[in-house]
Amino acid sequence: MSSARSVFFISDRTGITAETLGQSLLTQFPLDCLPISLPFTDSPQAVDDAITRIEAAGEASGERPIVFSTIIDAGLRNRLRRVNAVVFDFFDTFIAPLESELGMESSHTIGRSHGMADPGAYNLRIDAMNYALSADDGGVVRHYEQADVVLVGVSRSGKTPTCIYLALHYGIFAANYPLTDDDLLSGRLPEVLRPHRHHLYALTIRPERLAQIRAERRPNSRYASLRQCQYETARAEGLYHQEKLPWSDTTTMSIEELAATIIQTCKLPRRLY
Amino acid sequence: MSSARSVFFISDRTGITAETLGQSLLTQFPLDCLPISLPFTDSPQAVDDAITRIEAAGEASGERPIVFSTIIDAGLRNRLRRVNAVVFDFFDTFIAPLESELGMESSHTIGRSHGMADPGAYNLRIDAMNYALSADDGGVVRHYEQADVVLVGVSRSGKTPTCIYLALHYGIFAANYPLTDDDLLSGRLPEVLRPHRHHLYALTIRPERLAQIRAERRPNSRYASLRQCQYETARAEGLYHQEKLPWSDTTTMSIEELAATIIQTCKLPRRLY
The missing domain is CATH 3.40.50 (Rossmann fold)
Structure with a gap:
């Protein structure tokens, strides 16, 4: 039994955004965390593996893990929702209001965050x-x-x-x-x-x-x-x-x-x- | 008149989280952006200056600017809400659900994101x-x-x-x-x-x-x-x-x-x- 709360950063890309975002929120709480990154979670199988891993951590510690997700693909995001954990889904939360403000649909594809590939x-x-x-x-x-x-x-x-x-x-x-x-x-x-x-x-x-x-x-x-x-x-x-x-x-x-x-x-x- | 949409990243610290987060969302849209960072916006005066600057950009382009905020201080966040722009407030959105999940109050103080100071x-x-x-x-x-x-x-x-x-x-x-x-x-x-x-x-x-x-x-x-x-x-x-x-x-x-x-x-x- 560990007294630290399991925190997962899950992404279909590098996971850097999920980590930055999640860490920044967690600094607001006097919480002992066990952080785990799950980058490149970009297939149904990878999501299922992640779910298994997250739930195992929850069972081991007796507390629901916290999951920060920046998964972009809508199908994979849906799939992740079944996990027995507290999920903070970055895209679900912000993409819809942004679509309505901009009057355009998001591409829902894995894009170039970090824009450094050009x-x-x-x-x-x-x-x-x-x-x-x-x-x-x-x-x-x-x-x-x-x-x-x-x-x-x-x-x-x-x-x-x-x-x-x-x-x-x-x-x-x-x-x-x-x-x-x-x-x-x-x-x-x-x-x-x-x-x-x-x-x-x-x-x-x-x-x-x-x-x-x-x-x-x-x-x-x-x-x-x-x-x-x-x-x-x-x-x-x-x-x-x-x-x-x-x-x-x-x-x-x-x-x-x-x-x-x-x-x-x-x-x-x-x-x- | 510029055809690019003004996007502001505002923070009472370095602004890195707001930028990473906002950029990652924006890659989902085929949008021509004019990004501007407003780090260290950590006083009422600094917020008021930021509001002036954001609204001036909006008037110049004829479109409401988009603002991604990671301001932590509750008073400053409230102050920013008056701005004539679309504000995505990272802390407002996630802190409350996190407080209820963790059963503790957030410190609402400017913390050590990036945790590199230790x-x-x-x-x-x-x-x-x-x-x-x-x-x-x-x-x-x-x-x-x-x-x-x-x-x-x-x-x-x-x-x-x-x-x-x-x-x-x-x-x-x-x-x-x-x-x-x-x-x-x-x-x-x-x-x-x-x-x-x-x-x-x-x-x-x-x-x-x-x-x-x-x-x-x-x-x-x-x-x-x-x-x-x-x-x-x-x-x-x-x-x-x-x-x-x-x-x-x-x-x-x-x-x-x-x-x-x-x-x-x-x-x-x-x-x-």
């Missing part, structure tokens, strides 16, 4: 990602003129994942500039960044957290010492202040929040939806 | 991403024993973005192995991959598309010639066949679809929800 969008994501990777740390300063935004921060403050997320999710060209010891010492904006100062966004992080992250890479190093982290973040924040750069403290932000914040603050051109 | 999940994503980057192309063969999966394919067949997506979205450790000329010539599984053959997943791509992608990097090169691309993909596919590797043709798949397919086929351990 070559233009695919190329854009890949180009943006390659750009993020090639313009990544290591002191190689290049192609900043192509950047929609340049993230500035000390080592391990969260620049790289944020750049890659901006590329993959939004098609934004994000470069990054790691602040060097010299930069921190001089307390001035590095020469190479000056022409791009209107495209800069700065990151900081609490020194305790930075020390922890760095220690995973290089335990017991000066680099990872709390003292060094305190020095670097204090100098960096002083610089941001003086140069009036927009900035975020990444300590308790998710990559998603940080990316959305940067886009909004810098009014970045969003290239993918 | 340090464990954050570290895992970053570790997995650093792994994907360090184990990336360039012939450096290392740490395959740590890999949940190793993607195999010719240059530019989609390995790197897929590895990074698997890391960021699912916390999966994905390495990649670019097939070399020697590998293709020998027609056998490279020595270094043999110990990991149960963790391999192969990618292929249509030669016309590959030539197009490569031409963007190195126009008019032998590398980008259709003939070379035909040779490489044919040899690679022969190898996959012979070695009975699971594989996908990435030509018309989105990164999301590919990632979900690999996870399902290889039964990979999903570390993030």
Whole structure:
């Protein structure tokens, strides 16, 4: 007997929408969940298998499982309704009112959610990602003129994942500039960044957290010492202040929040939806 | 006058859920949309600004805009209801039935959708991403024993973005192995991959598309010639066949679809929800 409630995300495609949607609702409840994804449930047999699995989970725990469904095919949706579980059917709920508002019928076919399969969008994501990777740390300063935004921060403050997320999710060209010891010492904006100062966004992080992250890479190093982290973040924040750069403290932000914040603050051109 | 229908995604957080949800519904309709995101709409003033903006779009186009909302705060949701637009309110629709099923009240506070702000999940994503980057192309063969999966394919067949997506979205450790000329010539599984053959997943791509992608990097090169691309993909596919590797043709798949397919086929351990 488990005390966690079984939650299923079922979809005839990747399941990403069902997961995002369901998780977002569940964060509203102090609930211990056991999440299970059932992507590509796209045939009567697959639906029957899913029903078996869902009901087995219900019997094992003694509580009706919760099911978030984004199955698009009407026949499969009907089939799923027989399951002994609480089903939240995303398409049933929204498609009918949308049809009436738009005055058109929905295709009821498995479409291209995530719209990334079209070559233009695919190329854009890949180009943006390659750009993020090639313009990544290591002191190689290049192609900043192509950047929609340049993230500035000390080592391990969260620049790289944020750049890659901006590329993959939004098609934004994000470069990054790691602040060097010299930069921190001089307390001035590095020469190479000056022409791009209107495209800069700065990151900081609490020194305790930075020390922890760095220690995973290089335990017991000066680099990872709390003292060094305190020095670097204090100098960096002083610089941001003086140069009036927009900035975020990444300590308790998710990559998603940080990316959305940067886009909004810098009014970045969003290239993918 | 624009013929595209204005669609707004409004949220008191990043807006990612509203976008995913709304886009997924809209793919069901042959509709020309003008999508606009309004993230961080988290105060009465921000809601009023959003209403002004939405109604202006409606007046400009002569059609009521469509609004997908994931605003969590009950007061702000009420405030938004005054807008002259078609509002699909995600929380209104699902929270009440969920409360009654769970026998508890929702917190009605802005929660942690995307759950990435907790340090464990954050570290895992970053570790997995650093792994994907360090184990990336360039012939450096290392740490395959740590890999949940190793993607195999010719240059530019989609390995790197897929590895990074698997890391960021699912916390999966994905390495990649670019097939070399020697590998293709020998027609056998490279020595270094043999110990990991149960963790391999192969990618292929249509030669016309590959030539197009490569031409963007190195126009008019032998590398980008259709003939070379035909040779490489044919040899690679022969190898996959012979070695009975699971594989996908990435030509018309989105990164999301590919990632979900690999996870399902290889039964990979999903570390993030």
